Amino acid sequence: MVRDDCIFCKIANGVIPAAALYEDDDFKVILDAGPASKGHALILPKQHYQDLCELDEAVGTRVLGLAAKLGKAMKSGLGCAGFNLVQNNGEAAGQTVKHFHMHIIPRYEGGPEMVAWKPGSVDPEEAEQIVEEVTARM
Ligand code: AMP
Numbered sequence: 828m829v830r831d832d833c834i835f836c837k838i839a840n841g842v843i844p845a846a847a848l849y850e851d852d853d854f855k856v857i858l859d860a861g862p863a864s865k866g867h868a869l870i871l872p873k874q875h876y877q878d879l880c881e882l883d884e885a886v887g888t889r890v891l892g893l894a895a896k897l898g899k900a901m902k903s904g905l906g907c908a909g910f911n912l913v914q915n916n917g918e919a920a921g922q923t924v925k926h927f928h929m930h931i932i933p934r935y936e937g938g939p940e941m942v943a944w945k946p947g948s949v950d951p952e953e954a955e956q957i958v959e960e961v962t963a964r965m
Pocket residue numbers: 834857858859860861862914915921922923924925
């Protein structure tokens with residue numbers, strides 16, 4: 828399904844033009860309009876899936892391979908030292924565009940810190956409860 832009220836559906840399907848780093852029958856990869864670093868890209872499926880939980884499994888199995896290919900090309904083409912994959916699901920997680928997308932963020936030597944959190948600690952009882960609650964729903 829393609830939604831005519833979705834900006835990423837429009838970009839992925841050429842209704843709104845965008846320079847593509849990669850394109851095939853299922854995906855378009857574009858540059859992020861508000862890049863975290865030089866070359867920050869977004870993998871967009873051409874079909875509309877709100878997030879990872881809705882993503883078609885067959886389409887989903889291709890995303891990591893595509894990200895690896897792009898990351899490799901960024902390392903040799905842009906000279907980045909590494910890259911982060913970021914994929915937000917839900918507003919609470921920072922998702923602002925409700926069409927599944929995977930960020931590929933090139934990281935350069937000496938570049939700013941971007942994806943970081945302060946490690947907490949694990950309570951063993953709570954860990955046991957978490958395992959129970961999640962495994963029961965898998
Ligand atoms: P997220 O917070 O994971 O939903 O990320 C949405 C990303 O889409 C942000 O990094 C935006 O800069 C980017 N973005 C929003 N609109 C456009 C657009 N028209 N073209 C390219 N990137 C966009």
